[in-house]
Amino acid sequence: MTDRTPKKTDLMSEAERDVYHAEKMKKKKAARDKILATKTEERGLLIVHTGKGKGKSTAAFGMVFRAIGHGFNVGVVQFVKGKWGTGERDVLEKFPDQVTIMAMGEGFTWDVADRQRDLAAARAAWETAKAMIADPRYRMVLLDELNICLRYDYLPIEEVVETLRNKPRDTHVIVTGRNAKDELIEIADLVTEMTEIKHPFRAGVRAQAGIEF
Amino acid sequence: MTDRTPKKTDLMSEAERDVYHAEKMKKKKAARDKILATKTEERGLLIVHTGKGKGKSTAAFGMVFRAIGHGFNVGVVQFVKGKWGTGERDVLEKFPDQVTIMAMGEGFTWDVADRQRDLAAARAAWETAKAMIADPRYRMVLLDELNICLRYDYLPIEEVVETLRNKPRDTHVIVTGRNAKDELIEIADLVTEMTEIKHPFRAGVRAQAGIEF
Numbered sequence: 001m002t003d004r005t006p007k008k009t010d011l012m013s014e015a016e017r018d019v020y021h022a023e024k025m026k027k028k029k030a031a032r033d034k035i036l037a038t039k040t041e042e043r044g045l046l047i048v049h050t051g052k053g054k055g056k057s058t059a060a061f062g063m064v065f066r067a068i069g070h071g072f073n074v075g076v077v078q079f080v081k082g083k084w085g086t087g088e089r090d091v092l093e094k095f096p097d098q099v100t101i102m103a104m105g106e107g108f109t110w111d112v113a114d115r116q117r118d119l120a121a122a123r124a125a126w127e128t129a130k131a132m133i134a135d136p137r138y139r140m141v142l143l144d145e146l147n148i149c150l151r152y153d154y155l156p157i158e159e160v161v162e163t164l165r166n167k168p169r170d171t172h173v174i175v176t177g178r179n180a181k182d183e184l185i186e187i188a189d190l191v192t193e194m195t196e197i198k199h200p201f202r203a204g205v206r207a208q209a210g211i212e213f
Numbered sequence: 214m215t216d217r218t219p220k221k222t223d224l225m226s227e228a229e230r231d232v233y234h235a236e237k238m239k240k241k242k243a244a245r246d247k248i249l250a251t252k253t254e255e256r257g258l259l260i261v262h263t264g265k266g267k268g269k270s271t272a273a274f275g276m277v278f279r280a281i282g283h284g285f286n287v288g289v290v291q292f293v294k295g296k297w298g299t300g301e302r303d304v305l306e307k308f309p310d311q312v313t314i315m316a317m318g319e320g321f322t323w324d325v326a327d328r329q330r331d332l333a334a335a336r337a338a339w340e341t342a343k344a345m346i347a348d349p350r351y352r353m354v355l356l357d358e359l360n361i362c363l364r365y366d367y368l369p370i371e372e373v374v375e376t377l378r379n380k381p382r383d384t385h386v387i388v389t390g391r392n393a394k395d396e397l398i399e400i401a402d403l404v405t406e407m408t409e410i411k412h413p414f415r416a417g418v419r420a421q422a423g424i425e426f
Contacts, residue, residue: 009366018327018328018329022327022328049268053405053406054405055272055275055405055407057275058272059267059268059271059272059275061275061278061279062268062270062271062272062273062301063271065274065275065300065304066301066304067300068300068304069301069302069304087278087279087280087281088275088278088282090283091278091279091281091282091308094307114231114235115230115231115234115235116231152234153222188411189411190267190411191409191411192268192408192410193266193407194268194272194405195406195408196405197406198398198402198403198404199403
């Protein structure tokens, strides 16, 4: 056990702690209710997951599954072709009526260094993404790893910003990838940064099924 | 468009950029291959998602779906009963052969301030969690919002650390919730902090299906 500063509750009896806790929780609930009462608008959000930590795409996939659970149709565009297969994909394909996945087969990859091919693939993926965003049947569109295409200037940020700013009102769009551009953060509703605090690669553990892919 | 510092590539011709890019990618790939070659161990990880941002549970649910896609059995213990239903749950229930969900019906909630009831619920949830972790049929166990029970000292951190430290070698355990205790971070293999950069509540947008729940 690590050392820690004693807390107020350490000196209380069990009965005193119960009362203290009840009061504290009531205050928290009142504060939360007050905040929620002011939140009345409901509309599609532009969501960005960025940062160097893990969980950017995984949290986005979690949102996709949640949307499926609500009966929404979801479009997924994968801008980067992973060298590893993904377990998510196998599960997503069990919901063919609700999910459309476009994996850019020749998309950006670390393994090939052909910029012209990558540029063409990014353009093709983006055209697909634009069509999905414009289609009101999709309530959610995931643009997985779009940020990496923007970072390498494979797509003009102005065009992407213009499309996202004019997306249909009820459509949620999720963009993932490290190094999100300022222009994108500027127009986003919800931006979360995933920060790596500890990573098992440092301890010599390799990428494994269910965790990395 | 925001101002930015000119990049080296701004002054290059398209053909020069192609060559520059190819060289850069080759270097990146070589560096990555070198790192990956040293990562040989494969074992179950203790993973912690913490921080005040969104995506902690959602990324964990994403990992659960990924594990399902790989054919693993997964156990999920929800330590906090949400006042909102979750879309994830509806989708998870479509895989009854692979997923066991234990939602602690009377678990910790902001709405009730009965500490003794919460203590009993946390204990019951933890006993379920311990049994799942010990059961080698589960390759992944998600302890959703365990951190909040630890933060309120509903469970002794020493006991939790002892159990997690002695988990079966191949089992992945994921713990979510803000304010992860130092003792937990200490023994974890992978810790990611989700940081909120921008949140739509600030703009008066309320919680909605597919995003918050």
